[in-house]
Amino acid sequence: MFYLVSDKGRVVGVEPSTTHPVSRGGLCVKGWNAFGFVHHPDRLTTPLIRRDGELQPASWDEALNLVVEKLRNVQERHGADAVMFASSAKATNEENYLLMKLARAVFGTNNIDHCARLCHSSTVTGLAETFGSGAMTNSISCIDQTDVIFVIGSNTTEQHPLIGSRILNAVRNGTSLIVADNRRIRLARHAELHLRHTNGSDVALLLGMMHVIIRDGLADHDFITTRTENFAALAAAVADWTPERAAVATGLEAVEITTAAHLYAGAECAMIFYSMGITQHSHGVDNVRCIADLAMLTGNVGRPGTGVNPLRGQNNVQGGCDMGALPDLYSGYQKVSDPQQRQKFARAWGIEELPTTPGLPLTRAMNAASVGLLHGMFIMGENPMLSDPDQGHARTTLENLDLLVVQDIFLTETAALADIVLPAACYAEKDGTFTNTERRIQRLRKTVEPPGEACADWQIICDIAERAGYQGMRYSSPAEVMDEIATLTPIYGGIAYDRLDTHGLQWPCPDRSHPGTPLLHVERFTRGLGHFSPVIHRLSAELPDDEYPLVLTTGRTYFHWHTGSMTRRTHLLDREEPRSFIELHPDDAARLEVRDRDMLLVSSRRGNVQTEARVTTMVIPGVVFMPFHFAEGAANALTNNVLDPESSIPEFKVCAVRVEKLP
Amino acid sequence: MRVLTTDLLDLFITRLANTWEVRLPILLPDGTRVIGSPDDGTPALHGGTVLSKPTAAFFPQQETLFTATKGEFQEPQAPDRLLFVLGFTPRDLACLRFIDRFFADGWRDNIYFRQRRNAVVAGLSGYSGPGGSLLPPAGGNCDLELFWDGTLWLAIPYSDSGIKIIAELPDTAPESAMELFRQATLTPPDExxxxxxxxxxxxxxxxxxxxxxxxxxxxxxxxxxxxxxxxxxxxxxxxxxxxxxxxxxxxxxxxxxxxxxxxxxxxxxxxxxxxxxxxxxxxxxxxxxxxxxxxxxxxxxxxxxxxxxxxxxxxxxxxxxxxxxx
Incomplete structure (x- = not known):
């Protein structure tokens, strides 16, 4: 957590909090530079309307009336579900709640989602099924109390640097570290065991480990008997997954799998951390199920220093989910398909009836739009042109919409395609709350005024509701919105601004006297008994072949954040990582006669991009890695728009590409 | 040597703020102490580590060097009011002395001295170190120094500005505080x-x-x-x-x-x-x-x-x- 330093209406620096239980006086490089884009001259300062093919300045009245008129128009022609609302994991809880309310109460559709669809929807689905709650089970401070840390599919020191640092410190103090990730990430250099399994083979690795644990008598049968159900099905599913079979499927040695199983299961307390390496697969939910199964099998849930800990990447992606910016859930994971919940929200919002069927996930909405089944999109603080798989598909889809409204702080690659652009305030210019990865709801405080006519997202949303004829969104401040959230959302029932002044509160926090919950599933799982959920191993959708012989896996770099709209406008961060690159193993580089910093053409079945070679042993032979931050050399021009059937997450982590040296 | 009692602290700061752009340690909602403006939070001159470096008042994390509009260059104007920066520990004062030398050497950094020139620098010592530990007096390198004996501040001036600023404070320093001050000056360098x-x-x-x-x-x-x-x-x-x-x-x-x-x-x-x-x-x-x-x-x-x-x-x-x- 940090404070902003301002001088004469401008933010001029940051100060870390010295008392915060997570940041503890430190910040990562993005935190230290978080002020750097706030006053950038590219900030949007006035609404824009496309006239004669060009985005031109307009008044708020014109722009917002047009938004309402056009949204209504699309709905009249094609039905209420012909529009999609995309909320934002960068916006506050209050804003996510309000956009969800706008979609459902004012425009009568459950087509509301946000970019958690692209990062942790597999977690929400997988952990809801097994544990009953799709969030980190434990707190970050538990790292100091554990014996073994198992990190799988998370480059923690780069993507969650303070958590990664805490893991490094724990290792120095004697905690054992297992890293499963075929890139040689910093954590791997400090690990007792580094498993470089092939991309997409996590299920095989985890089934193999569970096989060993049961075979060698390391399962926690007391826990299994008293706290869980469906163990027999799991035991049957892993029975054939000998470490030898898992070794074939993963490219590891059998002994590595056995060692990992013994190390993890042999500990009194063991924590699992995972992130996109687990979730962003066409079998992402199955990966999550396996992780939950592994933790339950060894009794590593519900105690300090244990747990299943999905690391949420954006400042408020946990909050975006909590607030019901999801097509099937209201705030607090209450189902839209449940008539009682629907009635509760309808009554509170003064609406006769709320839509009954779950809406479209963001990724499926894009697919629907591409075949003419969805006609309008309202996108708040998202940039699908760079963040969605298969950029060509994303571009055609967005260009073909009857209506595209984008509300953002910069004219992103997506906003540049919009019919109407609404200028928003950034985080430094508004009040609200964010919920961090350990479910900690924390205050955001306004430091400076937004530039020009830019407005806070919550104010814009409320204004749209009013112009659409709905009077139930009149709030004097975000605090008042939170009061409404608390009345409708049991896990946020005790949340109010006057309680968040110091370090916030961790949900569930059901009432005003509740101190918050650092540890989930202590005596019972949220769903009652933990549910073992066996899976079968499925291959990734697109594997390398003669034409496209390399596996491309995509991700992030330490210095940039997602599509770079902020970090690429932050001088030091962009200086550190100024351009697109591809990591290539020296063996592959030698075969292709490529040297470090050569320009390469990378092609997949979706498209091709030019990017710079980074020859490195970070990756294994046959695998290349690209970050997706860069508009020039966009990794997502290559990725495969194939979705997990349950969570609708795209398979960003595996597709097949060809690499050629440019003359 | 003058005395600043806690009941007079608010008034002292208010009077300073009439003349100077005051920066001093303040307490933020989560218990973090930073160097800030009196409007940003409660003054908290002692009580733990101040992580923010007081030198940032003169060399902020980011600052404008100039703007050029249609070929015309404009440097930021000198501040309307001079800075009064309170919160330098004796070690911080040594740091300030060092960067003063650095920014003055060779090509003199006018951007730095635009803020630094004629600013009042005030030190903090006594039981105002981390965890209430005793900081020996700086004995100079600043315009004035406030030495906390646990109940009141001794105010020691080292420049004309310093003398003027504390002139109206009472000069009735208790002997116990004076004795602590004398003892503290004898503190050997730490390990x-x-x-x-x-x-x-x-x-x-x-x-x-x-x-x-x-x-x-x-x-x-x-x-x-x-x-x-x-x-x-x-x-x-x-x-x-x-x-x-x-x-x-x-x-x-x-x-x-x-x-x-x-x-x-x-x-x-x-x-x-x-x-x-x-x-x-x-x-x-x-x-x-x-x-x-x-x-x-x-x-x-x-x-x-x-x-x-x-x-x-x-x-x-x-x-x-x-x-x-x-």
């Missing part, structure tokens, strides 16, 4: 200062092997906090923000822990590894600066150790260095 000196000797004698730096560098996550928190780090980067009609040039704190800090246009980097960069950071303070400036430029304020997430602040590193190679 951390000796540690830094010993580490400096080791480095200058080239007795620290590369393998040590590889090990330390491997723990660096390039957060840059060590540099940004350091009151004697003065490196900055420069950026231009261009709009249709205007270019705004500003500078911001930079960090030698970053790869881009020394990366050449060719892509080659003479400091291309964390090991080399970490070595340089420590070496610069303990070996290069003594050559150039005649003194070690780490004054043991402890901030880099406080902000480093992986425990490789300068004290932690020098402690390890001395233990292994002395």
């Amino acid at each position: 951390n200062e000796n540690l830094i000196k010993r580490a400096s000797e080791l480095l200058r004698a080239d007795r620290v092997p590369d393998s040590f730096w590889a090990e330390i560098g491997d723990r660096c996550i390039a957060c840059t906090g060590c540099n940004l928190a350091c009151p004697t780090c003065t490196c900055f980067g420069v950026q231009d923000w261009r709009s249709a009609t205007t270019v705004e040039r500003s500078r911001m704190w930079d960090s030698c822990q970053l790869d881009g800090f020394m990366r050449e246009a060719s892509g080659h980097n003479p400091l291309g590894t964390e090991a080399l960069r970490t070595r340089r950071r420590i070496h610069h303070k303990l070996a290069a600066d003594p050559e150039k400036w005649g003194e070690i430029s780490c004054f043991v304020c402890g901030r880099c150790d406080s902000v480093c997430p992986t425990g490789i602040g300068i004290l932690a590193v020098t402690r390890e260095m001395v233990a292994r190679f002395e």
Whole structure:
């Protein structure tokens, strides 16, 4: 957590909090530079309307009336579900709640989602099924109390640097570290065991480990008997997954799998951390199920220093989910398909009836739009042109919409395609709350005024509701919105601004006297008994072949954040990582006669991009890695728009590409 | 020597704010103390570490150097009111003295001195150290100093401005406070200062092997906090923000822990590894600066150790260095 330093209406620096239980006086490089884009001259300062093919300045009245008129128009022609609302994991809880309310109460559709669809929807689905709650089970401070840390599919020191640092410190103090990730990430250099399994083979690795644990008598049968159900099905599913079979499927040695199983299961307390390496697969939910199964099998849930800990990447992606910016859930994971919940929200919002069927996930909405089944999109603080798989598909889809409204702080690659652009305030210019990865709801405080006519997202949303004829969104401040959230959302029932002044509160926090919950599933799982959920191993959708012989896996770099709209406008961060690159193993580089910093053409079945070679042993032979931050050399021009059937997450982590040296 | 009692503190600050742009330690909602304006929070002159460096009042993390509109250059105007910065510990004052020399040497940095010139610098000592520990009086390097004896402040002036500012405070310092002040002046240098000196000797004698730096560098996550928190780090980067009609040039704190800090246009980097960069950071303070400036430029304020997430602040590193190679 940090404070902003301002001088004469401008933010001029940051100060870390010295008392915060997570940041503890430190910040990562993005935190230290978080002020750097706030006053950038590219900030949007006035609404824009496309006239004669060009985005031109307009008044708020014109722009917002047009938004309402056009949204209504699309709905009249094609039905209420012909529009999609995309909320934002960068916006506050209050804003996510309000956009969800706008979609459902004012425009009568459950087509509301946000970019958690692209990062942790597999977690929400997988952990809801097994544990009953799709969030980190434990707190970050538990790292100091554990014996073994198992990190799988998370480059923690780069993507969650303070958590990664805490893991490094724990290792120095004697905690054992297992890293499963075929890139040689910093954590791997400090690990007792580094498993470089092939991309997409996590299920095989985890089934193999569970096989060993049961075979060698390391399962926690007391826990299994008293706290869980469906163990027999799991035991049957892993029975054939000998470490030898898992070794074939993963490219590891059998002994590595056995060692990992013994190390993890042999500990009194063991924590699992995972992130996109687990979730962003066409079998992402199955990966999550396996992780939950592994933790339950060894009794590593519900105690300090244990747990299943999905690391949420954006400042408020946990909050975006909590607030019901999801097509099937209201705030607090209450189902839209449940008539009682629907009635509760309808009554509170003064609406006769709320839509009954779950809406479209963001990724499926894009697919629907591409075949003419969805006609309008309202996108708040998202940039699908760079963040969605298969950029060509994303571009055609967005260009073909009857209506595209984008509300953002910069004219992103997506906003540049919009019919109407609404200028928003950034985080430094508004009040609200964010919920961090350990479910900690924390205050955001306004430091400076937004530039020009830019407005806070919550104010814009409320204004749209009013112009659409709905009077139930009149709030004097975000605090008042939170009061409404608390009345409708049991896990946020005790949340109010006057309680968040110091370090916030961790949900569930059901009432005003509740101190918050650092540890989930202590005596019972949220769903009652933990549910073992066996899976079968499925291959990734697109594997390398003669034409496209390399596996491309995509991700992030330490210095940039997602599509770079902020970090690429932050001088030091962009200086550190100024351009697109591809990591290539020296063996592959030698075969292709490529040297470090050569320009390469990378092609997949979706498209091709030019990017710079980074020859490195970070990756294994046959695998290349690209970050997706860069508009020039966009990794997502290559990725495969194939979705997990349950969570609708795209398979960003595996597709097949060809690499050629440019003359 | 004058006396400032706690019941007079608010009035004292209010009066200062009539004349000066006041910066002083304040308490924020989560218990963090920073150097800020009296409007930003409750004044909290003692009670733990102030992580923010008071030198930032003169050399902020980011500041505009000039704007150019249609070919006309405009430098930011000098501040309307001069700064009064309270919150320098004796070690911070040594840091300020060092960067005053740095910014005045050769090409005089007018951007820095625009804020620094004629500003009032006020020190804090007595039981106002981390955890209520006793800080010996600075005895100079500032316009005035406030020495906390646990119940009241002794106010000691060292310049005409200082004399004027505390002139109206009572001169009835209790003998117990005076005695504590006298005793505190006799406090010997602490072991951390000796540690830094010993580490400096080791480095200058080239007795620290590369393998040590590889090990330390491997723990660096390039957060840059060590540099940004350091009151004697003065490196900055420069950026231009261009709009249709205007270019705004500003500078911001930079960090030698970053790869881009020394990366050449060719892509080659003479400091291309964390090991080399970490070595340089420590070496610069303990070996290069003594050559150039005649003194070690780490004054043991402890901030880099406080902000480093992986425990490789300068004290932690020098402690390890001395233990292994002395």
